[in-house]
Amino acid sequence: MRILLSTYGSRGDVEPVVALGSRLQALGAEVRVSVPGDEEFAALCARAGVPLVPAFAPVREWTKEMMLRRRSASPEGRAELISGQAAEIVARQYDVLMAAAEGCDAVVACGLFPSCAAARLVAEQRGIRYILATFCPIWLPSAHNRPFEYPGHSLPAGVTDNRALWHHDIRTKNALFGGAVNSHRASLGLHPLDNVRDYVYGNPVLLACDPTLGPWLPSDLIGALQTGAWILPDERPLPDGLEAFLEAGSPPVYVGFGSIAVAREAGRAAIEAIRAKGRRTVIAHGWAELSPIDDRDDCFAVGDVNQQALFGRVAAAMHHGGAGTTVAAARAGAPQVVVPQIGDQPYWARRVAELGIGAAHDGPAPTAESLSAALGTALAPETGVRASAVAGRVRADGAAVAAKRLLDVLRLP
Known part of the structure; x- marks a missing residue:
């Protein structure tokens, strides 16, 4: 089984993916890990013994530049900026992941939504399995929590029904990310989507957080396999x-x-x-x-x-x-x-x-x-x-649990 693991984000996004890659290798899978090529992340991959395929750009300087742009923009301007950044990420990350996925049986994606969208497009083009992973329950559709509120896209005033709010979230993600995803789909000769959120999320999703710290209540809006947090053992001595x-x-x-x-x-x-x-x-x-x-x-x-x-x-x-x-x-x-x-x-x-x-x-x-x-x-x-x-209740085996469940899911027809 050859699996490409992809994320674009900071240390909190990268280290769990590296931990999962290490556990998958221990179970005999062949793994490639695509994360930002910052020096600290290259060292992290080397320490864990997982092969690194650098993402489209190092993340530290890219993030600083984007944050500066967002601070100087109005709420409407920030929404436009997010959409513009999404188009850049989808296009550039797609090229990296398309090459990295050659010969793979599946791609597992987490991190920024546009990066996951690029991974989903790659999986579709290569005809391989795709699974999204996330590190917090609030990102998943559920009657038990409200969606994240994006700049320039406030949740409807007075609406308390979380189901209705998650339906609204589809429109929000279409507005923010639909142009980037559908533009790239058009360049590949693919039909446009009217629901980019559910396309990128898929079903089921791997929920990589501890059930004591971040419990997941079952939802009929999406299926989540909660595994526990993906923790990379660290044996380094203190300075x-x-x-x-x-x-x-x-x-x-x-x-x-x-x-x-x-x-x-x-x-x-x-x-x-x-x-x-x-x-x-x-x-x-x-x-x-x-x-x-x-x-x-x-x-x-x-x-x-x-x-x-x-x-x-x-x-x-x-x-x-x-x-x-x-x-x-x-x-x-x-x-x-x-x-x-x-x-x-x-x-x-x-x-x-x-x-x-x-x-x-x-x-x-x-x-x-x-x-x-x-x-x-x-x-x-x-x-x-x-x-x-x-x-004493926080689990340490989340990456091992996730690796086994992921292989079980991918082996299903």
Whole structure:
């Protein structure tokens, strides 16, 4: 069985795909992994021993450029920008994936919708199986949750029926992405689609999130195979300097905002809030390039680090609510302060609060005072007890479960 795995996104999109690729190889499948060709992702693939086929462009600089354009545009302009970006991604990613899929029996896609659309087109053209995967329940049609609200495409006012809202979501995705998909289909001599969402989603979908953190309630609008989060084991030691810092005092608070370009003031606010609680800080540079605010010895800055080794040794983890960081902290039993920014991050913040394993910051613009209040909740003894209890329920075998179920599905006629 030859399988192409594809995603276009940040570390939170790439690492789970690499984890799945590694588990599929362990079961005897032949795997190709197409992810952005950024140096950190090439190193990740090399560490896992999976072959890399670089996506159409490295993602770090591309994302920064796109975010700058979106900030300067009106809501209507942002919608037009999304559609224009979609057309570029579909066309360029299609070319990469079409070549990468040669000789493959199936393609599994996740990440940005236009990238998945390109993978779906490739599968159709090559006559091979296609399966979509996602990392959060909120992206899937269900009577139990509302669709994501895109810029320039507000959900209908006063409508509370989630089924009706998901029907509206079809029109939204047609408006945002239909032109890109149908234009490329026309160039291939294919008929246009009147429902690009369901074409790209397919049925069933692999739901790669932990059932304790992100439970899926069965939906008659789509079938989802929930496998647990796809976690890549990390055996890397912590850097010597970080190890010495951890040994030199009480457990610090971790601060990291991943690929979200949070204003530097957020890093300053976090350090001030942590100091106010009498704690030390481990701050991750991330794409926002956060760093210590002075030369005091109570703050240690790190780059790419083994979160699986680190999070078991911190008093709390303060982060943006990415799916990967949320599950890593939950597995380690580290109380969390989630400062959500975009996408599914508000969902993970809410789940952390609902489970009692941390605090959800109110809004994306933190201050020292607001973070201090949230940190007070995270550092409370009862939160630590709850976080330890939930840690025992978080599964570590999601990638293995997904690999087996995927092969079972693909073997069906």
